[in-house]
Amino acid sequence: MGTLFRENIERMAGYTPGEQPSSGASIVKLNTNENPYPPSPKVAEALKNFDPAGLRLYPDPMGSEFRAAASMEHGVDLENVIVGNGSDDILTIATRCFVPEGGKMACPSPSYTLYRTLAAIQGAACVEIPLAADFSLPDDFAEQAEGASLLMLPRPNAPTGTAFAKDAVKRLCARFNGVVLIDEAYVEFADDNCLDLALECGNVVVGRTLSKSHSLAGLRLGYAIASNEIVSGMMKVKDSYNVNAISQRLGAVALGDSEWLAKNIARVRESRAKLISGLLALGFDVPESHANFVLASPPDGDAQRIYMRLRDEGVLVRWFDEERVRNYIRVTVGTANEIDFLLEALTRLVPQGERK
Amino acid sequence: MGTLFRENIERMAGYTPGEQPSSGASIVKLNTNENPYPPSPKVAEALKNFDPAGLRLYPDPMGSEFRAAASMEHGVDLENVIVGNGSDDILTIATRCFVPEGGKMACPSPSYTLYRTLAAIQGAACVEIPLAADFSLPDDFAEQAEGASLLMLPRPNAPTGTAFAKDAVKRLCARFNGVVLIDEAYVEFADDNCLDLALECGNVVVGRTLSKSHSLAGLRLGYAIASNEIVSGMMKVKDSYNVNAISQRLGAVALGDSEWLAKNIARVRESRAKLISGLLALGFDVPESHANFVLASPPDGDAQRIYMRLRDEGVLVRWFDEERVRNYIRVTVGTANEIDFLLEALTRLVPQGERK
Incomplete structure (x- = not known):
């Protein structure tokens, strides 16, 4: 039947x-770049107040x-924003809008492996x-991307950070x-962003999550x-009801609580600094991270063993198990306690003689 | 930039x-086939008990x-079930799995106009x-569908009911x-379903919502x-995190409450009978409905006016505004009160001389 x-x-x-280990398991989970802190208390409040009777109706398309x-948060027009069922949905919509069958997508390597899957689909x-x-853009990147109708450019990049x-990027x-x-899935943990390019350049889409x-x-x-123009074209491909009513409500509340966001970002950046200095002390090679995760190669390069x-x-x-990153582990920035737990385990796993 | x-x-x-009128508007909403009754009280309970802290983690892919x-409810294996972000997501996944660019999809006409959009995308x-x-399948339907790699077959059909x-269907x-x-978006309101075909035939997918x-x-x-085989192939195209954690939880609870379902279905079918007899009394032409909506053509055929x-x-x-159904309105089966309200309005709108 194939x-x-x-x-x-x-x-x-x-x-x-x-x-995704089953929720019962007692595990320090630093593998999928989740935030170690809970969402804003205002989100919890909005969830508690959500009227289940309203679920019988379709959400706002x-x-x-x-x-x-989002328009308020970023100072852009309503018409500059399109919602997605996660930013992966945005990536899918863009692929279907801009890349024909038999056509070409481009992306850096190493980067988010989902791009490859979306092109294959x-x-x-x-x-x-x-x-x-050093994981920077080579000078001839634009030449190498020529002929592709869509370029996926993660910034900060994953899994390099x-x-x-x-x-x-602007020249590109x-x-x-x-x-x-x-x-820009990880951009809130970085020092700057490219939102201005989305408005200045007619060919740029900035994705957020x-x-x-x-x-x-x-x-x-x-x-x-x-x-x-780009948003209204993408709207034709977006499923009308791609985001459910609860997510729309809670998402709006979350975006509005910039105080909670700032506090959480500060905590994650602080833990990131601690994680990086711990890894460096153990002799790991650590590219500069602008995300909520850190790429790190052990002194002997045997990342799979670690x-x-x-x-x-x-x-x-x-x-x-990919070229260029096979010698690295990618560690999500967890809580301070989780980082301590990880660094203690690594201290046992990395032979003292190999440390810098 | 086009x-x-x-x-x-x-x-x-x-x-x-x-x-979707804004929620403040006082309107009898019989236009998008929503259920007039709230979801199961067990769903409301599960929503109330949902821990917002868990939202920081990705949902189970x-x-x-x-x-x-679903496997319990339908007596099928876990491997026979794939979840979608609404059944529109299932339709999209199937289109991307089975229909190449430049290929062919088939569907009956009139039917759900989204099929046409999915083929265009x-x-x-x-x-x-x-x-x-009479909106039944013509004998040569299979011949006419030849060369298409995917046939969308809504049963009950929309918007005919x-x-x-x-x-x-089985022969087809x-x-x-x-x-x-x-x-089978509307099948729970009908007398039978085609779930057995999904298991017996190697080329059948049954969609539910x-x-x-x-x-x-x-x-x-x-x-x-x-x-x-079909489910595991469709899994490759499904977005890993297409259904959020709250929907997964509440959906499982809803499927488990078959008592609430049966009660609601019975109420809708009762109102449907009342709506149909009211429409017939006013001289409308009403094809037999197996869904939670009714297609109805006024005596003078001027459905747009109505x-x-x-x-x-x-x-x-x-x-x-589509061939074959331009002379009909489609009315969602609302509550008994909503049906009364509608029938009263129609009584004023349809000249007495035209009634049967």
């Missing part, structure tokens, strides 16, 4: 998300309440452009002929900011 | 969902709790096969070379039942 599927679907493997909150090629040794220089957007989707910064991965809520041994000790981190 | 989009996206119009509930043709005068004879599934998606029957349109929760006048009187019904 022939029922399109050939590209038949051939491809699905995307493998990070492990435009997501107006959420769009208004579309039946398109994914041109993976190698980053420089690094952020491409903003002026290099000007030189690239297709659409550039700047995937409430999963990490607002501790709402379970709610599935993302959005994109782009020109009116990943497995941490697992045995009840700490889940992520290891990718 | 050329940034794929040509098929540039050319198409988006899907137009039924109007497999939807295991919900799959288990995919860059595929949509072969709309005219139903017989009619149900194709099951033996005709056996004769059609591609995948048949039997869209909790939007109508379980009063959970606002939650976005649908699912499909099919062979292990639609507009009802709107003036604060009653929203649906009117489609």
Whole structure:
């Protein structure tokens, strides 16, 4: 019966998300870049006050309440905002808008492996452009991306945690002929963002999510900011009811609580500094992180061993069997206690002689 | 900048969902086939008990709790169930799995106009096969569908409310070379269903939703039942986190409360009978409805006038400017009071001389 599927679907493997242990398990979970702190108390309040009787009605297809909150937060027009069922939905919508079957998407390598999966589902090629040794954009990136109709550009990048220089990104957007989707899933943990490019350049979409910064991965809520023209085209591909009524409500409330956001971001950045200095002391190689996770290579480069041994000790981190990052583990920035627990385990796992 | 989009996206119009008046408006809303009764009290309870702190974590990508509930409810294996962000998500996943760009989807006409939109997004043709005068399947339906790789077959059909004879559907599934998606969005209001075909035939997917029957349109929760092979292929195209944590939890609870479902279905069927007899008494032509809505043509055939006048009187019904159904309004089965209100308004709008 295999022939029922399109050939590209038949051939491809699905995307493998990070492990989600059953909620009963006692585990330090530092593998899927979740925020260690709960969402805003105002979100909890809004959830408590949500009238279940209202669920019998379809949600607002435009997501107006959420769009208004995002528009207020970022000082853009309502028409510059489109809501997604998580920012992965935004990536899917963009792929379906801009990449034909048999066409080309481009992305840096290493980066978020979902881009590759989205191209495969579309039946398109994914041109993976190698980053420089320090994970920065090579000078000829635009040339290498030529012929692609969509460029996925995560900033900060995952799984490296690094952020491409903003002026290099700006030049790239000007030189690239297709659409550039700047995937800012982690941007709230960084020092700057590219929102201005979404409004200045006619070919730029900036993707955002409430999963990490607002501790709402379970709610599935993302959005994109782009020109009116791009947003109204993407609206044709967006499922009318892609975001449910509860997520729309809670998401609007979460975006409005910038005080809680700032407090949480500060806590995560503080733990990140602590994690990085601990890893460096143990002799790990650590690229500069602008995200809520850290990429780290052990002194002997055997990251798979560290990943497995941490697992045995009840700490889940992520290891990718992928070129360029095979020697690294990716560690989500957890609470201060979780970082202590991890660093203690690593102290036992990394031979003293190998430390710097 | 128009050329940034794929040509098929540039050319198409988006899907137009039924109007969602702002919640403050005092309106009798019989336009989008929502259930007039609230969801199960157990759903309300589960919502109240949902721990907002858990929202910081990603939801289960497999939807295991919900799959288990569906598997229990329908007596199928877990591997026969895939969850969707509403059953529209299931329709999208199937389109992306089975219909290549430049390929063909088939569906009856008139039927759910979203099928046409999904084919357009995919860059595929949509072969709309005219139903017989009584909205049944014409004998040569399979021949007309030939060459399509996916056939969307809503049963009960929308917007007609009619149900194709099951033996005709079974023969069609056996004769059609591609995948048949039997869209059972309204099946709980009908006398029988086609779940057995999903398990017996290797090319059948049955789509379900909790939007109508379980009063959970606002939650976005649908699912499909099919062979292990089809489900595991569709899993590759499904977004890993397509259904949020709250919807998974509440959906599982809703599916488990079959008592509430039965009670609600009985109430809707009772109101449907009342609505139909009222419409017939006013001289409307009413095809036999197996859904939670009724298609009805006024004596003079001027359905648009009725639609507009009802709107003036604060009653929203649906009117489609589409061949074959232009002379009909589609009325969602509301509460007994809403039906009374509608029938009173219609009594004023339909000249006495025209009534049967």
